Amino acid sequence: MEIMKKLTLEEVGKLAGVSRATVSRVVNGYPHIRPEIRERVQRVIDETGYRPNLLARSLASDRSNIIGLVIPSGAQAVFTDPYFPCLTQGISRGVNSNNLTLALFMVHSAKEEERTILSILGTGLIDGLIVTSDNKGDVFIPELLKHEMPFVQIGRSLYSDKIYRVDTDNIAGSYMATQHLISLGYQRIATIATNRNCSGDDRFTGYCSAFADHGKVVDRKLVVYGDYTVDSGYHAMKQLIPQRPDAVFITSDTMALGGMRALQEANLRVPDDIAVVGYDDLPPAVQANPQLTTVRQPIEQTGFLAVSMLVKILSGDDPPSHQIVLPVELVVRASCGATRLKSTSHPIQEDTYQAN
Amino acid sequence: MEIMKKLTLEEVGKLAGVSRATVSRVVNGYPHIRPEIRERVQRVIDETGYRPNLLARSLASDRSNIIGLVIPSGAQAVFTDPYFPCLTQGISRGVNSNNLTLALFMVHSAKEEERTILSILGTGLIDGLIVTSDNKGDVFIPELLKHEMPFVQIGRSLYSDKIYRVDTDNIAGSYMATQHLISLGYQRIATIATNRNCSGDDRFTGYCSAFADHGKVVDRKLVVYGDYTVDSGYHAMKQLIPQRPDAVFITSDTMALGGMRALQEANLRVPDDIAVVGYDDLPPAVQANPQLTTVRQPIEQTGFLAVSMLVKILSGDDPPSHQIVLPVELVVRASCGATRLKSTSHPIQEDTYQAN
DNA sequence: CTGAAAGCGCTTACAG
DNA sequence: CTGAAAGCGCTTACAG
Numbered sequence: 001m002e003i004m005k006k007l008t009l010e011e012v013g014k015l016a017g018v019s020r021a022t023v024s025r026v027v028n029g030y031p032h033i034r035p036e037i038r039e040r041v042q043r044v045i046d047e048t049g050y051r052p053n054l055l056a057r058s059l060a061s062d063r064s065n066i067i068g069l070v071i072p073s074g075a076q077a078v079f080t081d082p083y084f085p086c087l088t089q090g091i092s093r094g095v096n097s098n099n100l101t102l103a104l105f106m107v108h109s110a111k112e113e114e115r116t117i118l119s120i121l122g123t124g125l126i127d128g129l130i131v132t133s134d135n136k137g138d139v140f141i142p143e144l145l146k147h148e149m150p151f152v153q154i155g156r157s158l159y160s161d162k163i164y165r166v167d168t169d170n171i172a173g174s175y176m177a178t179q180h181l182i183s184l185g186y187q188r189i190a191t192i193a194t195n196r197n198c199s200g201d202d203r204f205t206g207y208c209s210a211f212a213d214h215g216k217v218v219d220r221k222l223v224v225y226g227d228y229t230v231d232s233g234y235h236a237m238k239q240l241i242p243q244r245p246d247a248v249f250i251t252s253d254t255m256a257l258g259g260m261r262a263l264q265e266a267n268l269r270v271p272d273d274i275a276v277v278g279y280d281d282l283p284p285a286v287q288a289n290p291q292l293t294t295v296r297q298p299i300e301q302t303g304f305l306a307v308s309m310l311v312k313i314l315s316g317d318d319p320p321s322h323q324i325v326l327p328v329e330l331v332v333r334a335s336c337g338a339t340r341l342k343s344t345s346h347p348i349q350e351d352t353y354q355a356n
Numbered sequence: 357m358e359i360m361k362k363l364t365l366e367e368v369g370k371l372a373g374v375s376r377a378t379v380s381r382v383v384n385g386y387p388h389i390r391p392e393i394r395e396r397v398q399r400v401i402d403e404t405g406y407r408p409n410l411l412a413r414s415l416a417s418d419r420s421n422i423i424g425l426v427i428p429s430g431a432q433a434v435f436t437d438p439y440f441p442c443l444t445q446g447i448s449r450g451v452n453s454n455n456l457t458l459a460l461f462m463v464h465s466a467k468e469e470e471r472t473i474l475s476i477l478g479t480g481l482i483d484g485l486i487v488t489s490d491n492k493g494d495v496f497i498p499e500l501l502k503h504e505m506p507f508v509q510i511g512r513s514l515y516s517d518k519i520y521r522v523d524t525d526n527i528a529g530s531y532m533a534t535q536h537l538i539s540l541g542y543q544r545i546a547t548i549a550t551n552r553n554c555s556g557d558d559r560f561t562g563y564c565s566a567f568a569d570h571g572k573v574v575d576r577k578l579v580v581y582g583d584y585t586v587d588s589g590y591h592a593m594k595q596l597i598p599q600r601p602d603a604v605f606i607t608s609d610t611m612a613l614g615g616m617r618a619l620q621e622a623n624l625r626v627p628d629d630i631a632v633v634g635y636d637d638l639p640p641a642v643q644a645n646p647q648l649t650t651v652r653q654p655i656e657q658t659g660f661l662a663v664s665m666l667v668k669i670l671s672g673d674d675p676p677s678h679q680i681v682l683p684v685e686l687v688v689r690a691s692c693g694a695t696r697l698k699s700t701s702h703p704i705q706e707d708t709y710q711a712n
Numbered sequence: 713c714t715g716a717a718a719g720c721g722c723t724t725a726c727a728g
Numbered sequence: 729c730t731g732a733a734a735g736c737g738c739t740t741a742c743a744g
Contacts, residue, residue, distance in 0.1 A: 008722085009721065019730070020721090021723085022731075024722070033729070033730085037730085052479065053415075053480040053720085053721050055415040055420060055479075055722085056480070056721035056723090057721080057722050059409075059411045059737070060721075060723040060736050064411060066459075082438075084441060085440060092464070102459065102460045103459055103460070104448065104459070105458075106452075108449055122362060122407035123407050123408065124362075124412070125457065365739095366738095376715090377714070377716080380738070380740090388713060389713070389714085393713085408738070409738065410738095413738050414738085415720050415722085415739090417720085417740090418739095
């Protein structure tokens with residue numbers, strides 16, 4: 001129990017009176033072993049606290065069981081947005097339940113990009129990757145394809161459909177959000193969009209589709225752009241207010257946070273003077289803004305599924321499909337001043353519409 | 357350039373007409389090599405894009421250059437609080453600048469604790485750890501000590517002073533916060549504290565010290581407890597309001613968020629009816645609550661320094677000190693309704709007092 | 713300054 | 729069902 005010296009297979013074998021090959025087999029759960037031998041070896045393992053050296057195992061088996069998570073430098077708002085923590089949580093759950101180890105590669109600058117790629121590729125350390133790239137001009141993906149590094153992308157980029165990826169249904173989500181406002185009878189429905197990434201494009205597409213399907217035309221004066229930061233949402237809303245929208249679909253909750261502040265400063269009340277629908281689930285913001293109806297994405301699940309997909313790819317069986325697009329929900333909140341904390345004592349009042 | 361086949365030292369050596377030992381030496385920057393040989397080898401390396409197999413290197417050198425970050429299950433609010441993202445960012449910077457690889461171990465349940473420990477200890481995969489444990493009854497630390505796994509703790513726990521750790525100065529921070537309210541002339545200064553972890557203890561200590569140093573006595577009716585969640589802050593404030601405090605020091609911004617909502621519902625205006633000081637820097641909350649004065653901790657730096665410390669430990673030289681306690685700042689904000697966004701166009705108006 | 717060789721701790725055909 | 733042996737791709741004394 002208390003033996004701290006690091007044992008090897010060989011030594012465990014000696015202790016159990018078998019060869020190292022046999023010990024290796026029981027450690028790895030190989031089935032065809034005489035029960036008595038298995039037991040004897042297992043007892044020695046338990047008593048000595050033997051733990052296999054993962055490095056040696058990986059080297060010999062050409063499989064490290066380590067997967068990497070790449071967070072590119074373009075990912076702004078890593079702090080302010082719970083998106084990454086949520087995603088990481090989901091990935092971590094997936095990693096744990098598949099007995100893998102997770103390596104985290106955060107890129108903090110364009111300079112570090114090359115370094116990161118090199119430290120991942122061709123070193124044998126990483127079996128596969130999860131790449132969180134929503135950028136239009138991602139630099140990693142072509143590199144990964146060239147080196148035949150297995151990976152699954154979270155989000156969308158401008159590459160071939162053959163890429164494995166999992167995403168949330170941005171188009172359907174913003175379609176729902178916009179349709180919701182339309183059906184409520186709003187006439188001047190603006191949007192704070194972004195053209196910095198693919199999800200932004202998709203969300204704008206959904207907005208436009210809803211208009212089209214209801215025989216309405218998008219008024220370009222009611223479309224302004226931000227960059228997913230709180231500040232940009234604030235400035236975008238400032239820009240929008242003179243256009244007198246009666247509703248705004250803000251395509252990210254970080255921007256919504258800034259937008260709400262701008263409205264507050266302009267003494268416009270939500271939703272009496274103007275309706276607002278946000279996107280993403282940013283818990284602190286949402287809790288601080290109970291009047292904010294929002295589109296909720298299953299972010300954690302996205303991470304979890306990405307791991308499952310990667311595991312399948314690594315095991316050789318092709319996953320059933322190359323792309324998973326998860327449905328999102330529109331969370332409609334009543335907009336009075338009442339408590340909306342998501343606690344058990346204060347049940348949240350919300351209606352949930354499922355997409356798909 | 358385009359050669360994708362994975363080369364070994366041996367093969368590179370053959371190509372350059374030297375032994376694998378020599379190639380190994382130039383790869384590792386060993387100094388005493390004839391310049392012409394070095395160049396010749398280097399050229400082959402560059403031309404072939406040779407990358408050393410990290411697994412083999414680690415196995416042979418007994419050094420993986422991988423360090424782990426452990427986030428225990430007790431860490432609530434991984435989503436809602438940017439604390440962990442910030443910390444991770446700092447750690448990641450440290451890891452990158454020291455040419456290490458970061459493994460992330462998130463524990464999602466008590467059951468996973470044992471699994472995580474086992475997957476780290478005695479497998480040769482991890483050189484050292486950074487443990488973010490602020491819990492009083494941490495399970496990891498004794499285990500790590502027993503197995504002589506090098507680690508540095510972030511925060512504080514109930515263990516020996518011989519542990520390497522880096523923390524922020526919670527006592528000084530809450531002392532400043534409380535003193536600030538005292539000096540402003542408030543008479544009934546309440547606190548929403550927590551007794552769930554060590555930083556909570558320290559922050560309460562700072563609150564009490566400030567009272568003591570100003571010849572005041574802590575009124576127990578003005579001390580309520582939460583658990584660092586938004587909800588708990590809400591309920592704590594509800595509890596507090598009947599006691600008619602004229603100021604509240606809330607020991608975490610997540611709780612402050614809930615507390616502010618409770619005040620809003622009670623139609624108490626900040627700071628006209630009641631002053632509030634928060635703790636931590638929760639960007640979205642702070643930006644949404646520009647009237648919130650808060651104690652700001654150098655979280656990212658904490659992570660970075662933890663890595664530096666660990667690197668020193670691993671390299672054999674004992675770091676100058678076992679404990680680093682970083683100073684914090686009190687960020688005092690004017691409390692009118694004006695814009696306080698931290699953007700360049702809207703310079704934030706804040707006075708900053710340095711502790712130490 | 714350079715090479716031959718042992719060794720790191722596993723896995724895995726190959727025999728038997 | 730089990731063992732002897734080769735091999736994974738490096739590092740690093742040890743000679744020279």
